Amino acid sequence: MHFTLRPWGSSDLSSLVRHANNAAVARNLADIFPHPYTEADGLAYIEFATSQVPGCIFAIEVAGEAVGSIALHPQTDIHRKNAELGYWLGQSFWGHGICTRAVREVVAYSFHTFDLARIFARPFGTNRASQRVLEKAGFLLEAQFSQTLFKNGEFIDEWVYGVRRETIGPGHTIAGS
Template identity: 60%
Template sequence: MQPPFKLRPWAITDLASLVEHANNWNVAKNMTDKFPFPYSEAAGRGFIAFATQGDPVHIFAIEVDGQAVGGIGIHPQDDIHRRNAELGYWLAEPFWGQGIVSAAIGQAVDFAFQTYDIDRVFARPFGTNIGSQCVLEKNGFVLEGRFEKVLVKNGKLLDELVYAIRRAAR
């Protein structure tokens, strides 16, 4: 059964929980290098400052039992990509496999289509991140492309996948 959770704006009071839950190699190995490992208090302060500057807020904490245990964000694109938004997310390992990220993705996609003048939300999981691919597919995202060995993570070349969902599919 999925534990109750909510999406809400990040706050500086989330710092200790953020550092505790983000400081996990099994999380960091599936993230860009902008998500550091080890995850320090300074990194957490910087992230919270970044996450709270949007208007409207578009980067949310995933809260379970009063603690921020992950994050999810919608990042509207600009210029020729202005009808698109990128989805990014992570969740603390103790909460994996409980349906939280899947439900959070659904809420974030609804928020994106209600808030922004976009037609498409996309995500770019690593080819090695099977769990992320599964939750995207569960939410109606379709694999649009696979770019072979274009990412460098920890000295290894990895595939980048592009999944997307269109407004018309919601």
């Protein structure tokens, strides 16, 4: 399935809310990603996403519609050569390889654009699909922390995956960046 990574815009509000307002999507994300996901949540997210310079938060577009998001969060202080990667995709688009390809593209773009040595992601231990996305995109499992996250009334494991600059190929660009 073809997709494009591009900046978020105000015209994405209805599709953002439609795809984000899904308990199955929210189940594997930090509590800052609410469920239910309202129009006010969408407006706040688009405002935040469009305030980042240079662009680090991208809409995942399929057939002209924003159906998910992928974001790079550069770290500061002694962690400044690292960035955290996060992503989500509307449930009806799961299983088409979109996230794996989007992760690869953002990793290449990020190493080309930013002075980073490492990009990491922290999927839940229960989220095997996200773990596979990262593994197929070249990330290596670096650590497993038992029962460190508290989500929906229960403790769950946190897994940390990382990829280093020297392990990826030439840089890519992202539409509109």
